[in-house]
Amino acid sequence: MLRFILQRLLTGIPTLLVLVALAFFLIRAAPGGPFDSERQLPPEIEANMRRAYHLDEPLPMQFARYLGGLARGDFGPSFQYRDFTVTELIGAGFPVSLRVGALAMLLAVLVGVSVGTFAALRQNRAADHAVMAAAMTGISIPNFVMAPLLVLVVAVGLGWLPAGGYGDGGWRHLLLPVVTLALPQIAYLARLTRASMIEVLRSAYIRTARAQGLPLRTIILHHALRPALLPVVSYLGPATAAVITGSVVIEQIFGLPGIGRFFVTGALNRDYTLVMGVVVFYGTLILVFNLLVDLIYGVLDPRIRHDA
């Protein structure tokens, strides 16, 4: 098991290298540059700036320089947010995104899995249809519609909660963004759980357990839930990595200082270092979470062995 983890971590390094190279050359292939603006800079000044940021060097050289920085844990300076390094920007924004995202995922797993199991046990009955229709509503309403609606009703109309801002990071500021983020995830998880739970409940060993007269509670919790969670877990890994790195829509509407917006503004403004920084950061998280998924797979289904 330990060997498996170490092996995966080691193979993760070349994976990450390929990813960095892919992202680096893709963003450089895009037309335009970080110093394009409405006001045309005098060519001498632009040449000076390009030199200061080493943008005048040949591309492979810049890539080597970037990798050297990465090896020292240095993401470089941001082009768009002058006076800030990318490390500082991510360090300031990630705790916010992590807090909001982790709470949303926690809520989504608790509600989604329970609701999905509940619906599976009542397959094709009124309660099943009602629950799944409600889950559908969660998927059907885009978060950029749900968010202003919630703000309009709960914050502006009823005045229960602040309309936006992160404040001190207390629950009053977090509740609306967390719920908005969690709703579609709840719906996805409920549907995935329901589908796989129905499959599992049909298998022979569940029938055996039923024939032995075990209480339904025991059958679900001890026999059915573990295998039924397999597809859920493979969805959860990357979904968690995506949610805890922030959502540009949620951050924009609720005025949260997270890192989700950097993925979009960084690419649009050709802020090479910033967008590379979040891409590398996100990529690392994805690799870690996928490793976790495979480990959990082994725990949930003993037939899948990692030492073979």
Place this chain on the structure above:
Amino acid sequence: MSLVRQDEAPRSLWQDAGAALRQNRAATVAALVLALITLSVVVLPEVLPFGYEQTDWDHIATGPSLGTGHLLGTDALGRDLLVRTLWGGRVSLLVALVATAVSLLIGVTYGAVAGYAGGRIDQVMMRIVDILYALPFMFLVILLMVLFGRNLVLIFVAIGAINWLDMARIVRGQTLSLRNREFVEAARAGGVPAARIIRRHIVPNLLGVVVVYVTLTIPHVILVESFLSFLGLGVQEPMTSWGALVNEGAQELETSWWMIVFPSAFLAVTLFCCNFLGDGLRDALDPRDRSHR
């Protein structure tokens, strides 16, 4: 000795599924509604007296009314909302179909092969998925947009080419636990070639999960497209999509309710029906459940 029952003609998996589906009333209704929406999206814009970019200067941002001829009202530029919603439906449904088909085809093949092959092949194939996965979706789409210009076809391909990763991972996970099952071992012991085992024994058993995932992919793709439109990167004016219309409507939420209500309703009804149909298909395609005979 024959193992096939002689008293009934052999039926394929799909014939069986079709029969089961017709018995599921919710799924049948959903399929009919989807067909109706598709039909009206295709036919009605050709019949209605307004174009999708035609401004009615006498009726700017007016509510739904029979008298003006604008059944669902007009938008802030005086364009007929019904016609625009139908045109938006053309784009949204096309995105959904093309992108989902792309993701389905690549994802199932890739995932089933990786999961069944196992070992080193599986590891390499999944590493490739990991690398592609680790590139943030928005970053890729934005890059593709600035690289190749804003092209509708490209949106379809980009969305589909990203979404097969999810499908591949889920299919591979299921295949991993299927490949050790007795019936697969029996087939292998009987000397059935790997490609045939995947096609005849693995894929049919994956259909339940895959169909449910497809019904998740279709709304997801429509939402991704609308999210791109929200960022101004998706469908460009005067062309529109359901997502773009919902987005425009959300900005006029307090003054012109119809601008968000009608496109949202079309979107929501379509998504609802996709899912009921998907559930019906899931039940119908399950090869173990022959109770409907």
